[in-house]
Structure formats: C-alpha cells, structure tokens
Amino acid sequence: MxxxxxxxxxxxxxxxxxxxxxxxxxxxxxxxxxxxxxxxxxxxxxxxxxxxxxxxxxxxxxxxxxxxxxxxxxxxxxxxxxxLGIAPGQPGRGAFLSWMCYYGGVVEPAMVCAFSGEVHPAFATAFRSLTEVGAQIEAGLGDAPFLMGERFTIADLIMASAFQWAPQLTPDNAAVRDWVARVTGRIGTxxxxxxxxxxxxxxxxxx
Missing domain, CATH: 3.40.30.10 (Glutaredoxin)
Incomplete structure (x- = not known):
C-alpha cells in the first residue's frame, strides 16, 4: 500500500x-x-x-x-x-501531460510573483503573468467544459487548485472563472x- x-x-x-x-x-x-x-x-x-x-x-x-x-x-x-487521466497512446496525451507540467513550471511561479508584488523583467520573460496564464487556459478550453474536452481530469484538478486557494488572483477572464466554478463543483461531489x-x-x- x-x-x-x-x-x-x-x-x-x-x-x-x-x-x-x-x-x-x-x-x-x-x-x-x-x-x-x-x-x-x-x-x-x-x-x-x-x-x-x-x-x-x-x-x-x-x-x-x-x-x-x-x-x-x-x-x-x-x-x-x-x-482521471489520459493513458499513453490515447488522443490528448500530449496536451494532458503539458497541462500537468505547466502548473508547476508556469502557474505557481506566476502566482508567487503576483503575491510578492515583484515583477522583474527576467521573471516575466521566463514565466509570463497570470493574465497570460488565463489566456492559455481560455485557449485550451475552447468551447469545452474542461481542459481535456468533455472529460474532467487531474489536469483540471491541479490547474484550478491555484485559483481555489487564492481566488483573488484568478485572471479577470469569464471563461477561466466559469471553468474554476465547474472544477469546484466536481470536487464538491x-x-x-x-x-x-x-x-x-x-x-x-x-x-
């Protein structure tokens, strides 16, 4: 175990x-x-x-x-x-892995930057801002309810967790806010x- x-x-x-x-x-x-x-x-x-x-x-x-x-x-x-994932060889595996890594590689650093109030040019160049994170999430969603389409996955769980923890830092983006609400509803089960x-x-x- x-x-x-x-x-x-x-x-x-x-x-x-x-x-x-x-x-x-x-x-x-x-x-x-x-x-x-x-x-x-x-x-x-x-x-x-x-x-x-x-x-x-x-x-x-x-x-x-x-x-x-x-x-x-x-x-x-x-x-x-x-x-709650996409198995190797299945459609969407690449996007799924990308979102799982994007969280730690981009989202958390951008969150820390927003919390600290420090926006160093090198940091912004390397990790981007939460505004750009929001744009990436919106583009990834398209017209679908979740990042991997109709199916909720752990990519949604980890990506949305940042904004559930610090809702005040949720990008000012209706698509992102609605997605976070859907993920929160799924977790509420x-x-x-x-x-x-x-x-x-x-x-x-x-x-």
Missing amino acids: PTLYHSPFSRSTRIITQLMLMDRLDAVDVRPAVVRRQDGSGHHDAANPHPEGKVPFLIGDDGMAIRESNAIMLYLDELNGYP VPVMEYEEQAKAALEAAA
Whole structure:
C-alpha cells in the first residue's frame, strides 16, 4: 500500500481530493505531517521523510519515493488505470501531460510573483503573468467544459487548485472563472473539506 504524507489544507489536499474522486482513499496509507505555514506556524516534522519537510510526499509499495504534486498525481492515476487521466497512446496525451507540467513550471511561479508584488523583467520573460496564464487556459478550453474536452481530469484538478486557494488572483477572464466554478463543483461531489477538518483536528490534538 502506498504511503502518503499529508498535511490538511495544504498542497497535498488535492492528492486527497484525487484519491476520493477515484474512490481509492482507502488504498493509500495517509500519514499526518506538520509543515511550516506561511504565517510562521508549524515546523519540519521529523516523521516526514520529504527532504524539505514539505507535502505531499509519497512512498510506493516498492519503496520508491515521489515528490511534487503533479508527479504524485500522475503516478496514482497510472497506478489505478487512468480514471482521471489520459493513458499513453490515447488522443490528448500530449496536451494532458503539458497541462500537468505547466502548473508547476508556469502557474505557481506566476502566482508567487503576483503575491510578492515583484515583477522583474527576467521573471516575466521566463514565466509570463497570470493574465497570460488565463489566456492559455481560455485557449485550451475552447468551447469545452474542461481542459481535456468533455472529460474532467487531474489536469483540471491541479490547474484550478491555484485559483481555489487564492481566488483573488484568478485572471479577470469569464471563461477561466466559469471553468474554476465547474472544477469546484466536481470536487464538491466528495467530502474532502470534512476530511480535512477532521485531519486538522486530529493533528492539533496530537501536538
């Protein structure tokens, strides 16, 4: 059974969401972990094997360690037969992988730039802005409800998670706002927030 190191209401929440949507949460050993938060609270949990004390962190049945949300999400999707992804050789595989990597390579850096208020020319040249991110999402959607057409995938889950976490940074783009709302509605079909509240209470009680 894979082991997931998870801290409630963090980047690893989307892994819990994915597992719930796949109905595979009971197939993973979820280990609670304390992490450093932006407000200065928390610490590097010695029980968390992530070298930087972050989450998510996954250890497979064979002892293989996997870090970074997009890598973990792709691994879990493959492990379970691609219920929320595009399998190798299937139409759309290239676009699917591109969106999964675009999140970490462009979206998160652009979000950090927007939060910090720093817009260095080199940064803008390398990663672009959230306005351009919004334009890319709109172009990717076209007339479809999700990034991969009619089908909701983990590409939607990870891409929209940034704007669910910081809605004030959602690009001023109707197509993007509507897409985020659709993804949020899809996530709302599983009790992830209830799970996170219980996990948070348990972690605080154990402190």
